[in-house]
Amino acid sequence: MQLTQRAKQVDRRPMTFVESLYLWNIAKGMWITFTHLFKKRPTINYPEQTRSFSKVFRGLHVLNRDAEGRENCTACGLCAVACPAEAITMEAAERLPGEENLYREEKYAAKYEINMLRCIFCGLCEEACPKDAIYLSQTFAPANYGRKGFIYKKDELLIPHPVNDPQGYQKAREEKSGKVK
Amino acid sequence: MNITQILVGSLSVITLFSALMVIISRNPVHSVLWLIVTFFSISGHYIVLNAQFLAIVNIIVYAGAIMVLFLFVIMLMNLNRETEPQKNKWLKLAGVLSGGSLLLVIVAALHTGDIKAMAQVKEGDIGLIGTLGKELFSTYVVPFEISSILFLSAMVGAVVIGKKE
Amino acid sequence: MLLNIYIDWAFVLEKFLLVAVIVTLSLVIAMYTTYAERKVAAWLQDRRGPNRAGPFGLLQPLADGGKLFFKEEIIPLASSKFLFILGPSLAMITATLTSAVIPWGTSLHLFGRDISLQIADVNIGILYIFGVVSLGVYGIMIGGWASNNKFSLLAAIRGASQMISYELAMGLALIALLMMTGSLQMSVIVKNQVANGWHIIYQPLGFLIFFVCALAECNRTPFDLAEAENELNFGYHQEYSSMKLGFYLFAEYINMFISSAVMSTLYFGGYDIPFVNEAAWNIDANLLALIGFAVLMAKTFFFLFVFLWIRWTIPRFRYDQLMNLGWKKLIPLALINMVVTAAVILWLKK
Numbered sequence: 001m002q003l004t005q006r007a008k009q010v011d012r013r014p015m016t017f018v019e020s021l022y023l024w025n026i027a028k029g030m031w032i033t034f035t036h037l038f039k040k041r042p043t044i045n046y047p048e049q050t051r052s053f054s055k056v057f058r059g060l061h062v063l064n065r066d067a068e069g070r071e072n073c074t075a076c077g078l079c080a081v082a083c084p085a086e087a088i089t090m091e092a093a094e095r096l097p098g099e100e101n102l103y104r105e106e107k108y109a110a111k112y113e114i115n116m117l118r119c120i121f122c123g124l125c126e127e128a129c130p131k132d133a134i135y136l137s138q139t140f141a142p143a144n145y146g147r148k149g150f151i152y153k154k155d156e157l158l159i160p161h162p163v164n165d166p167q168g169y170q171k172a173r174e175e176k177s178g179k180v181k
Numbered sequence: 182m183n184i185t186q187i188l189v190g191s192l193s194v195i196t197l198f199s200a201l202m203v204i205i206s207r208n209p210v211h212s213v214l215w216l217i218v219t220f221f222s223i224s225g226h227y228i229v230l231n232a233q234f235l236a237i238v239n240i241i242v243y244a245g246a247i248m249v250l251f252l253f254v255i256m257l258m259n260l261n262r263e264t265e266p267q268k269n270k271w272l273k274l275a276g277v278l279s280g281g282s283l284l285l286v287i288v289a290a291l292h293t294g295d296i297k298a299m300a301q302v303k304e305g306d307i308g309l310i311g312t313l314g315k316e317l318f319s320t321y322v323v324p325f326e327i328s329s330i331l332f333l334s335a336m337v338g339a340v341v342i343g344k345k346e
Numbered sequence: 347m348l349l350n351i352y353i354d355w356a357f358v359l360e361k362f363l364l365v366a367v368i369v370t371l372s373l374v375i376a377m378y379t380t381y382a383e384r385k386v387a388a389w390l391q392d393r394r395g396p397n398r399a400g401p402f403g404l405l406q407p408l409a410d411g412g413k414l415f416f417k418e419e420i421i422p423l424a425s426s427k428f429l430f431i432l433g434p435s436l437a438m439i440t441a442t443l444t445s446a447v448i449p450w451g452t453s454l455h456l457f458g459r460d461i462s463l464q465i466a467d468v469n470i471g472i473l474y475i476f477g478v479v480s481l482g483v484y485g486i487m488i489g490g491w492a493s494n495n496k497f498s499l500l501a502a503i504r505g506a507s508q509m510i511s512y513e514l515a516m517g518l519a520l521i522a523l524l525m526m527t528g529s530l531q532m533s534v535i536v537k538n539q540v541a542n543g544w545h546i547i548y549q550p551l552g553f554l555i556f557f558v559c560a561l562a563e564c565n566r567t568p569f570d571l572a573e574a575e576n577e578l579n580f581g582y583h584q585e586y587s588s589m590k591l592g593f594y595l596f597a598e599y600i601n602m603f604i605s606s607a608v609m610s611t612l613y614f615g616g617y618d619i620p621f622v623n624e625a626a627w628n629i630d631a632n633l634l635a636l637i638g639f640a641v642l643m644a645k646t647f648f649f650l651f652v653f654l655w656i657r658w659t660i661p662r663f664r665y666d667q668l669m670n671l672g673w674k675k676l677i678p679l680a681l682i683n684m685v686v687t688a689a690v691i692l693w694l695k696k
Contacts, residue, residue, distance in 0.1 A: 017675075020670075020675065021671075021675055026659075026660060029659045029660060030655065030656070030659050030660075032659075033390045033655065033658060033659040034655070036389070036390050036391070036392055037389050037390060039392055040392075041392050041393065041394055042392060043392070043393050043394045045394070045397070208426075210426075210429070210491065214429075214488075217484075233468060233469060233470045234470055234473070237470050237473040237474055237476075237477045238473070240477040240480075240481070241473065241476055241477045241480050244477075244480075244481065245477060245480025245481055245483070245513075246480060246510055246513075249483050249484075249487065249506050249510060250510075252487055252491075252506075253503060253506065253507075256487075256491050256499060256502075256503070257503070309469065310469065310470060310473075310530060
């Protein structure tokens, strides 16, 4: 049964003397490689140049703060429930008096870990979050020597403080909106 | 004493030394390598005698091709001290005797022989390619052709033996 | 007894300088051929090639050489040490020896002397090249055997039989050329081409055979059976490390450079500038010699590029294909070429 029109009968006749000198075939091959000399090279010089991601690229997670620098997360656990890879763990704690400038609501995540080796970067945590506390940025996890290094703690996930480090905060916001490549 | 004499002298020393080493070395591969050195120094002699063609052909044919085949065979046979056969004492004695008498005969022949033609250092042109070619194809054309037929038949014979299986 | 030796010291100095310059030149060119190899490979495969060490990666060969020098030197316990060291040395020596008879240009006039740009204009020039090439086998054979490794030995035997087989076809192709020039002297061969046009016009088949054999003699792809990675690990230099390995690899590139130069000299007019009659120009002879040298270099670099181009295009032959090509195709073709050339020369002379 013929599936396509491209099937080609293999020619099994023994080669003639001229064919067995391979001259014509060699010339054909040489011509093909020669044309490749003038083709555009798809390679880029990586650390200096990077490829742009699409706007909906889902990279590393960022824990969000509000404009005053208070953490949005209330440790409700919806992201952990939504996570299909079970990469997120957290421990909740109650906000004590005097910590109002640190956490936006009465409950907060004392510990928040994402295992980047398990994470599949599906973005369901971002969708599950009712507080806009977690979103996926445009960067990806750098290489590391051990497995422990891939378990990201709160200090690695949190966005820079908008008051103490306005530049870093601004940069992170821009990356989120996809303005920076 | 001029440069040519120094050259000939040192070349002869090298030739004799390496020829001795061919016999003395216990490792057959070393023997072959010493033999190559011998061929090179003989080629040096040819150059001193202004026979450059002979010199280079000696290197191409003997050092470049035949000794490679020798090396081939010896490398594949993997000769070493364990596989060396135990030689009979009497056999050694016989070897020394026959070799010694051969030396005696050669010395005697050279001693009484009248050597008229001295080596033509730097002036003889018989070893140059043009002269040699003309000689081969005029004076010695019959022996030349006969030897080429000999080679041809040897080649055909080799092919026939190779084809049998 | 007094040593009564007359030596023309200026002559000795001149030749010594020439040898030094040419050997250095071939080493530098071989060095940069390794760089060109990687660059050309990259270009043919739509990549960029080395571009980190220095501008455009130009310092890459130095980095490679430095790396090889500082690598740990390992000599296998079961190897025979002297031969193990002799192998790469021989490969290097035979590679550099060949350049002695190539006429790199006409002569320079400096300090009232006529300095020929050829180290030795011996009257057996081609045979000399041939002899040295046939010795190139020893580097591979001795190295492969001394390593005491079965893969190395197999590779050495392959390399040796390949070289001996292809030398025959090479010699037969050359004989046709020699019948045209009537001399084995390299300078005469070049002058003949300056007067009568390049030999490639008269001997296209001979050139093709010579070129294929040169590929085989240099152990280049598609004839790199001696270092077939996927069959023999690394072939004859498997046990080698550090600069000894470097010597083997380097010798290959020097061989490539020299055989490119030989091909341009024998078939492409050597230092002859194409399409013009430079004798009619009214310029300084020294300048003309330098231009001729540059032209020869340009031709050589073209052939070097072809070597690289072929390497990154054609896959390796199987061993029986290699032997078939050598014995059943190239040698009969070379014989036919020789007979036809002889017949034409006789017919023209009549």
